[in-house]
Structure formats: structure tokens, C-alpha cells
Amino acid sequence: MSRPTGKRQWLCPRSPAKRAAVKHAVFFDLDGTLTDYQALVNHVLAELSSRVEAHTGVAAAEFLATYMQVQAFDEAQERAGLISVVTVRDRKRRFGAALRKHGIADENFTEELAHGYAEARRANSFPMLGATATLTMLKDAGVWVGIVTEGSGREQRGQIGKLGWSPLIDDLVISEEAGVHKPEPALVGLALLHSQANAKNTVFVGDRTLWDLAPAKSLGMTTVLMDVGLYPEEAAKAPECIDHRVHNHGELQGWLRNWLAKR
Numbered sequence: 450m451s452r453p454t455g456k457r458q459w460l461c462p463r464s465p466a467k468r469a470a471v472k473h474a475v476f477f478d479l480d481g482t483l484t485d486y487q488a489l490v491n492h493v494l495a496e497l498s499s500r501v502e503a504h505t506g507v508a509a510a511e512f513l514a515t516y517m518q519v520q521a522f523d524e525a526q527e528r529a530g531l532i533s534v535v536t537v538r539d540r541k542r543r544f545g546a547a548l549r550k551h552g553i554a555d556e557n558f559t560e561e562l563a564h565g566y567a568e569a570r571r572a573n574s575f576p577m578l579g580a581t582a583t584l585t586m587l588k589d590a591g592v593w594v595g596i597v598t599e600g601s602g603r604e605q606r607g608q609i610g611k612l613g614w615s616p617l618i619d620d621l622v623i624s625e626e627a628g629v630h631k632p633e634p635a636l637v638g639l640a641l642l643h644s645q646a647n648a649k650n651t652v653f654v655g656d657r658t659l660w661d662l663a664p665a666k667s668l669g670m671t672t673v674l675m676d677v678g679l680y681p682e683e684a685a686k687a688p689e690c691i692d693h694r695v696h697n698h699g700e701l702q703g704w705l706r707n708w709l710a711k712r
Contacts, residue, residue, distance in 0.1 A: 473712060474646040475587055475705065476637070476665070478655035479598035483584075484608060484638045484674045485575040493569040497562055504558060507551045516547040528659075528682070530683040534630045535598065540566045547638045548567060573609030579698025586702055590709060595620040595640045597653075597662070635665040646648065652708065654701065658683040673704065 480486035490524040494516060500507035505512075520543060526532045536542070541563035548559060587594050594617060598605050602623045609615060624630045629639075641648060648669035650657065655661020655672075657680050662672040666689075676695045684691060695701045 460691070463705075472646065472650055473709065474476075474593035474595060474641075474644040474651045475517070476595040476597055476640055476651065478657070478661045478668075478675075479596050479605060480655035481677065482654055482661075482686045482700070483577055483580045483614075483677065484612070485577050487679070489570065489573060490638045491565055492575070496569060497565055498569060500562070500565065501548075505548075505551070505553055505555075507515075507553070512551065514545065516543065519550070520542055522598075533587070535622075538600070567601065567604060570604045574608035574609065574611045576612055577698055579702065581612070581614070581617075581654045583627050584614060584704055587705065588617045590708070593619050593644045593646060594609050595622065596642060597637055597640045597683045599631045616661045616700040617621070631660040632664050637664045637670070638668060641670070650712065656680065657688050658690050663687055666690045673701065674692075675701065 458694065466546065475639075477483050481491075489561030494513055495509070498513040498516070501507055501512045504510040523537050524530065527534060527537045538595045541559055544562040545554075545556075545559045549554065584594060597608075597616055598621070600623060602625050604622050606621070609618065609621065620640060620643045622636060622643070624636060627636055627639055637653065644651070649671075651670045653662060653670045653672050654675055655665070656675045656677055658674060660683070662674060666672050672690060672692045674691045676684070676696050678696050693704060695704055
């Protein structure tokens, strides 16, 4: 396991005495599991595509389609191991590539779009239906709740603050701050270390089998796939990493209640 670097930040740290008493912990991926990542991206890109149309004359719908093609290609390259997750997250690179497909090379405007994307992501968030109820249920049950997410600290903390979830979460581990990226087990391992819970008494919930569940499974955690239909190829590649599968937070809440009742 690689050693995480960077400054560790706690979201809502408990006292050492309480942390030592943690018996059960549930960890979540953020985007696509607790928040509706696709709705957020659609909202942000629609806004930025309109800005592109006003600045360049390229129709917003046309630019949006181009950007989505570039994104799909990047994500396919990352899944094939040809580019890194850091490269995939480089929004300036992606906006630049989309603009160049329309014959536009404007460094300042590309930078403006990348900055606008980051700011819009920080200022907006769309919760998955039932996600707040899931977090509240676990908080009321005295379960340690952690989030393990890829992305920038400013964007992800902005999302959580916007949703008012800070009081419901005990710890937030973000790749940018930890200095390690999914699917490295060290990112999940850091969250497990923070909780001080035994892995056999923990659950990890995520929407990506290889990015979220595989590293958690390697650490001995119980895994639950939030199957919203976006990454079927990952589930097909590593079905052994999926202990349980749910399709929404209503199903997840029922499963978690049964899991807690049996502990």
C-alpha cells in the first residue's frame, strides 16, 4: 500500500475516546453514490456551453456534444490504463481539446472555462434521492460515517457544505488532499484508519466496482454496489468484488438496517 501524502483534514472529528469506541462504520463514495454526479455535470456543462456560444459563436448544443465525446474518450482511456485519473480530471485540457475540434485555440478562454467548471461544481450539488435519509439513519444509529472521494478538496467540500451534510459525516478523505488516487487501496485505508474500526465491521458503498469496491474488498470490508447503470463493464470485470447490490437509497437503507441488526 502506498503511503498517502499531503495534509490530512478532518471534517467533523470525534474526540479520541469516542473514536476508540467505534464499532461499526459505513463509508461512501460521493459522486454517483450520495450525489447525482450526472445531474451536476449536465447542469454545469449546460451553463458553460452557453458561455462558449456567446464567446465563440459555436452553438451550445454542438459544443456540449463535442465536450461529451472528449470526456467519453478520456474515461475509456483511463479505464484501459492508458492515461491517469489526474489527466482525466484536468478540465483545462478537456475544454481545450473540445475547443480545438471547432478550430478554436484560446488559452485565456480555456482557462476561464476550467475555472468556471470548478466554481460551479463547488457552488452546486444534487443529492441522490434518499441520500440524506440514509446518512441521518446511520447518524441516529451511532454508526461512523466516512466519505472517500476522488476530486479536489474545494469542490467536494463545497458540495457537502451546500447540502448541509457536515453534521452527518464523521470524516472526509479526498484524493487531492491525501495525495493518492482511486483505485489505490491506500485512499480507503486512510479512511479506515481514521475510524479505528475493524474492517470486518465496516461497509463500503460505491457506484464503481473497480474504483470503489475493489480496494475496499482488498482490505476486508463488506462492499455494496450502488448500481445506477453507469459502469456495467466494471461490474462485469470484477463481480467477486461485489458482496451486495442495490439500485437506490431506499434499498440501501433496508439492507443497512438488516446488516446492523445482525451485528
